[in-house]
Amino acid sequence: MRRIEVGGAQSYAVEVGAGLLDTLRVPERHVALIHPTDLPAGFVTRVQKALQPAVTIPVPARDDCKTLEVLSGVLSRLAGANIPRDGAVVGLGGGAATDLAGFAAASYLRGVAFYTLPTTLLGMVDAAVGGKTGVNLPEGKNLVGAFWPPRAVWCDTDTLGTLPGAVFREGAAEAFKHGLISDPTLLDRVLSPDFRPGGALLEGTLADAIDVKAGVVTRDLTERGERAFLNFGHTLAHALEAVTHHGVPHGDAVGYGMHYAARLSRALGGADLTGHTRAFLTWQQPAPLPPVSFEDALTFMARDKKADADGVRFVLLRDLAQPYLTRVPEDVLREEFSGWQQDLHDLNLLT
Amino acid sequence: MRRIEVGGAQSYAVEVGAGLLDTLRVPERHVALIHPTDLPAGFVTRVQKALQPAVTIPVPARDDCKTLEVLSGVLSRLAGANIPRDGAVVGLGGGAATDLAGFAAASYLRGVAFYTLPTTLLGMVDAAVGGKTGVNLPEGKNLVGAFWPPRAVWCDTDTLGTLPGAVFREGAAEAFKHGLISDPTLLDRVLSPDFRPGGALLEGTLADAIDVKAGVVTRDLTERGERAFLNFGHTLAHALEAVTHHGVPHGDAVGYGMHYAARLSRALGGADLTGHTRAFLTWQQPAPLPPVSFEDALTFMARDKKADADGVRFVLLRDLAQPYLTRVPEDVLREEFSGWQQDLHDLNLLT
Numbered sequence: 176m177r178r179i180e181v182g183g184a185q186s187y188a189v190e191v192g193a194g195l196l197d198t199l200r201v202p203e204r205h206v207a208l209i210h211p212t213d214l215p216a217g218f219v220t221r222v223q224k225a226l227q228p229a230v231t232i233p234v235p236a237r238d239d240c241k242t243l244e245v246l247s248g249v250l251s252r253l254a255g256a257n258i259p260r261d262g263a264v265v266g267l268g269g270g271a272a273t274d275l276a277g278f279a280a281a282s283y284l285r286g287v288a289f290y291t292l293p294t295t296l297l298g299m300v301d302a303a304v305g306g307k308t309g310v311n312l313p314e315g316k317n318l319v320g321a322f323w324p325p326r327a328v329w330c331d332t333d334t335l336g337t338l339p340g341a342v343f344r345e346g347a348a349e350a351f352k353h354g355l356i357s358d359p360t361l362l363d364r365v366l367s368p369d370f371r372p373g374g375a376l377l378e379g380t381l382a383d384a385i386d387v388k389a390g391v392v393t394r395d396l397t398e399r400g401e402r403a404f405l406n407f408g409h410t411l412a413h414a415l416e417a418v419t420h421h422g423v424p425h426g427d428a429v430g431y432g433m434h435y436a437a438r439l440s441r442a443l444g445g446a447d448l449t450g451h452t453r454a455f456l457t458w459q460q461p462a463p464l465p466p467v468s469f470e471d472a473l474t475f476m477a478r479d480k481k482a483d484a485d486g487v488r489f490v491l492l493r494d495l496a497q498p499y500l501t502r503v504p505e506d507v508l509r510e511e512f513s514g515w516q517q518d519l520h521d522l523n524l525l526t
Numbered sequence: 527m528r529r530i531e532v533g534g535a536q537s538y539a540v541e542v543g544a545g546l547l548d549t550l551r552v553p554e555r556h557v558a559l560i561h562p563t564d565l566p567a568g569f570v571t572r573v574q575k576a577l578q579p580a581v582t583i584p585v586p587a588r589d590d591c592k593t594l595e596v597l598s599g600v601l602s603r604l605a606g607a608n609i610p611r612d613g614a615v616v617g618l619g620g621g622a623a624t625d626l627a628g629f630a631a632a633s634y635l636r637g638v639a640f641y642t643l644p645t646t647l648l649g650m651v652d653a654a655v656g657g658k659t660g661v662n663l664p665e666g667k668n669l670v671g672a673f674w675p676p677r678a679v680w681c682d683t684d685t686l687g688t689l690p691g692a693v694f695r696e697g698a699a700e701a702f703k704h705g706l707i708s709d710p711t712l713l714d715r716v717l718s719p720d721f722r723p724g725g726a727l728l729e730g731t732l733a734d735a736i737d738v739k740a741g742v743v744t745r746d747l748t749e750r751g752e753r754a755f756l757n758f759g760h761t762l763a764h765a766l767e768a769v770t771h772h773g774v775p776h777g778d779a780v781g782y783g784m785h786y787a788a789r790l791s792r793a794l795g796g797a798d799l800t801g802h803t804r805a806f807l808t809w810q811q812p813a814p815l816p817p818v819s820f821e822d823a824l825t826f827m828a829r830d831k832k833a834d835a836d837g838v839r840f841v842l843l844r845d846l847a848q849p850y851l852t853r854v855p856e857d858v859l860r861e862e863f864s865g866w867q868q869d870l871h872d873l874n875l876l877t
Contacts, residue, residue, distance in 0.1 A: 243601070247594040247663075254665035257829060282633070285660060285671045309636060312598075314605035320636045321672060478608060 177382035181304055182393035185324050189304060189389065191382045195331040196221040196292065203288055205229050205262035207253055209276040211236045214268050215337050218294060222267055230256035238421050240275045241310040243319065249279045263288040263326075269295040270302030270425070274320070277308030281323030291325045294334040296346025297426050300353070300384045303328045305392045305405075315478060316413055316421075330381065336372040343372065344459045345426030348408075350384035351455050352433060355448065356407050357387045359495045362451060366458050404498040407490040408433035414475035418467050427461035434518065438511040439503055440491040448492055449518075456522055463526045464519060469512045473505070528733035532655055533744035536675050540655060540740065542733045546682035547572040547643065554639055556580050556613035558604055560627040562587045565619050566688050569645060573618055581607035589772050591626045592661040594670065600630045614639040614677075620646040621653030621776070625671070628659030632674030642676045645685040647697025648777050651704070651735045654679045656743045656756075666829060667764055667772075681732065687723040694723065695810045696777030699759075701735035702806050703784060706799065707755050708738045710846045713802060717809050755849040758841040759784035765826035769818050778812035785869065789862040790854055791842040799843055800869075807873055814877045815870060820863045824856070 176192030196218060208228040210219050213236035223231060232252045234240035253264070264287060266276025273291045280289035293303040309320020335343060347365050354361030361384055369376040388405060395402040412432030415423050423431070434452035441447045476487050489503050519525050527543030547569060559579040561570050564587035574582060583603045585591035604615070615638055617627025624642045631640035644654040660671020686694060698716050705712030712735055720727040739756060746753040763783030766774050774782070785803035792798045828838050840854045870876050 243594060243598040250594070250670050251663055251665055254663050254669050278633075282629075282660075282670050282672060284669060285658065285673055307636065309633075312602055312605050314602055318605050318635060319601050319633050321633060322636055478605075 177378060179382060179386050179389050180393075181324070181389045183306075183324065185326075186393075187325055187327050189328040189330065189385055191299070191330040191332065191378055191385065193331065193333050193378075195329040196334070197225055199225050199290075199292070199329050201226060201263055201265070201288070201290055201326070203261060203263035205258050206265055207232060207256060207258050207262065208265050208267060209234060209249060209272060209279065210267040211240060211269065211272040213237075214294065218267060218334060222265070222292065226265060228265065229258065229262075234272055234275060237269065238271045238311065241271050243310055243312075246275060246279060246282075246310055249275065250283055253279065253283045258283070258287065260284050260287060263290060265290045265292065267292040267294065268298070269293070270298040273298055273302050274308055274317075275310060277306075277323050277325065278310060278320050281308055281321035286323065289323060289325045291328045293328070293330055295338060296335060296343055296381070297349060298346070299330040299381060300346065300388070301349040303330065304385055304388045305402075315417055315475070330385070332372070332378055332381065335377070338372065341460070341462075342424075345424045345430075345461070347459065348426040348429035348433070348455070350380065352405075352407055352429065353384045353387035355433065355437075355451065355492060355495065356404050356490075356498045357391075357496050358383060361387075362495075366454060403488075403500055404490050407492070407498060408436045410476050410487065410489055411435045411472065414472045415464065415467060417475040418471045419465055423462060423464065427459070430456050430459045430461045431464060431515075431519070431524075435511065435515045436489065436491060438515055438518075439489060439507065440493070442507050442511050443491060443501065443503065445492055445497075446494040448495065451495075453518065453522070456519075456524065461524065463524050465526045469509055472512065473508065476508075528729060530733060530737050530740050531744075532675070532740045534657075534675065537744075538676055538678050540679040540681060540736055542650070542681040542683065542729055542736065544682065544684050544729075546680040547685070548576055550576050550641075550643070550680050552577065552614055552616070552639070552641055552677070554612060554614035556609050557616055558583060558607060558609050558613070559616050559618060560585060560600060560623060560630065561618040562591060562620065562623040564588075565645065569618060569685060573616070573643065577616060579616065580609065580613075585623055585626060588620065589622045589662065592622050594661055594663075597626060597630060597633075597661055600626065601634055604630065604634045609634070609638065611635050611638060614641060616641045616643065618643040618645065619649070620644070621649040624649055624653050625659050625668075626661060628657075628674050628676065629661055629671050632659055632672035637674065640674060640676045642679045644679070644681055646689060647686060647694055647732070648700060649697070650681040650732060651697065651739070652700040654681065655736055655739045656753075666768055666826070681736070683723070683729055683732065686728070689723065692811070692813075693775075696775045696781075696812070698810065699777040699780035699784065699806070701731065703756075703758050703780065704735045704738035706784065706788075706802065706843060706846060707758050707841075707849045708742075708847050709734060712738075713846075717805060754839075754851055755841050758843070758849060759787045761827050761838065761840055762786045762823065765823045766815065766818060768826040768829075769822045770816055774813060774815065778810070781807050781810045781812045782815060782866075782870070782875075786862065786866045787840065787842060789866055789869075790840060790858065791844070793858050793862050794842060794852070794854065796843055796848075797845040799846065802846075804869065804873070807870075807875065812875065814875050816877045820860055823863065824859065827859075
């Protein structure tokens with residue numbers, strides 16, 4: 176079992192290991208458990224046995240739960256169950272469900288204790304650490320939410336064993352990204368055959384990938400500086416998700432987006448890291464991408480919340496573990512978009 | 527003009543005076559202005575002229591705007607207008623509209639700058655200071671929200687001149703409450719004929735009433751201790767609002783609730799302050815109260831967010847400016863409810 180401390184105004188621990196679903200405890204007496212409907216029933220039962228929640232609230236699977244309508248229903252369930260101010264909300268499931276659960280915890284009675292039990296690789300590496308919670312709007316992803324750190328995060332590696340291979344590989348995108356921006360030792364490990372559910376490299380690689388994010392978040396709680404580097408690959412990723420109406424899973428979109436960002440980095444004078452991002456796409460086997468025009472992508476990149484009043488920002492890399500923030504001229508964006516599409520075509524990743 | 531500093535993690539100033547709507551400025555370039563539809567059109571025009579907002583968003587009048595549905599529409603308007611992370615939301619209007627606007631500011635892009643321009647006495651004394659924002663659920667008032675302090679509050683006393691007399695007197699309940707719990711010099715001033723729009727005692731009394739709350743909030747930002755004293759009169763008030771489906775205006779409900787809390791205070795050995803609360807009701811002339819049973823009131827008092835896992839709490843007074851937190855036995859609650867109803871009957875305040 177690995178334990179990672181996340182600092183900041185309100186510090187907490189991330190525990191990574193097998194069998195945590197059965198052993199977890201919280202100090203609060205009144206607990207609400209939120210989980211997506213597509214979770215293996217055994218997970219819910221095990222957590223119910225461990226926590227004895229006052230109410231268990233199923234929510235739609237994947238991003239379908241990240242709406243203000245679902246949030247409204249969850250909040251009413253919390254109120255209907257009389258969860259008090261000193262109660263707690265526990266989010267069990269993928270990143271979407273825990274994002275929703277976290278925002279429900281942040282806004283119910285103006286904030287109650289929150290705990291996260293991520294059951295996907297993506298949820299463990301990305302969503303569970305950092306305190307970002309929220310839902311989507313018709314206008315874009317994650318446009319509504321709160322910074323509301325959990326009191327504790329439990330990553331039970333056993334839960335990854337039930338994931339389809341494609342979902343596991345999808346989630347590896349964030350771990351690979353942490354390798355690119357901060358810890359290059361992760362790159363080979365993520366692509367290793369032993370990085371798989373039950374594999375010898377799983378727990379250590381996962382814990383080190385989480386540690387990258389924990390370090391960044393500890394130093395920069397509200398995303399004013401270094402934390403922005405975690406958005407490497409995400410500007411195009413969010414645009415692809417928006418243009419395809421979430422037809423591309425987040426981790427797959429990040430895989431595509433990292434390769435685009437690697438091309439932009441090279442075009443602006445950085446080291447050529449496109450071999451890494453190309454190798455990752457080959458390993459990840461993301462869902463093939465439907466046709467996306469540059470104009471559509473640009474519209475959404477400019478609307479992304481990482482944009483500010485002066486234009487679209489990008490996180491790029493001077494070299495491995497050397498991220499920086501910059502603005503990229505539109506002609507470069509356009510030219511590299513074209514090259515990126517050609518690369519995807521060569522990799523047989525366009526529908 | 528009076529200026530009151532509110533401290534805490536993020537300090538800000540409240541300015542109280544005439545003509546502020548025309549002179550206010552904010553540093554943000556992209557501003558969204560939110561106001562209720564029933565505001566005098568001149569107010570909106572004046573603020574638009576001063577701030578040049580990118581988008582102006584009208585919302586339903588009074589508590590009709592404090593729903594998740596209205597919030598959802600407001601958030602979509604903010605996204606549609608591309609308000610960036612370094613933009614601002616300005617709430618103009620009564621406490622309901624500024625509560626909604628504040629929660630929109632707190633949750634849009636996980637938080638943007640917020641400014642308040644309260645146009646009612648209630649909004650100036652209560653809602654504008656303290657950082658509480660939020661909306662209602664079908665299950666109860668203010669069950670959803672965030673602590674999100676404004677960057678500045680402007681109380682333009684001219685706006686009070688257009689209020690119906692009953693709405694002005696309604697709002698005086700919170701100022702009177704601040705007199706009871708902290709600054710007894712406010713009691714006579716609130717009941718004076720010179721405490722009225724344009725009256726000689728308006729600005730000073732208003733500023734001193736705001737100062738009470740500013741002091742409490744500065745010392746206790748998230749309502750763990752002293753800030754609970756601001757809830758004097760509110761436990762029954764929220765129940766009356768819920769039982770009557772918001773048929774009783776908030777300030778009127780607080781007027782009723784303060785008299786009940788004064789009776790409870792006396793019953794538990796405190797000084798007899800019921801003369802003060804009775805005098806206030808006589809001055810306030812609140813909307814007559816429809817029949818409310820003790821059982822219904824108790825149900826909602828126990829559900830109030832000021833309840834915790836061990837039962838309903840009450841803020842009571844040992845004497846003027848001597849508030850304390852306690853739990854009141856149900857038989858005392860019941861007996862004093864009966865006496866309180868008799869008092870309202872004597873004052874001709876029951877329908």
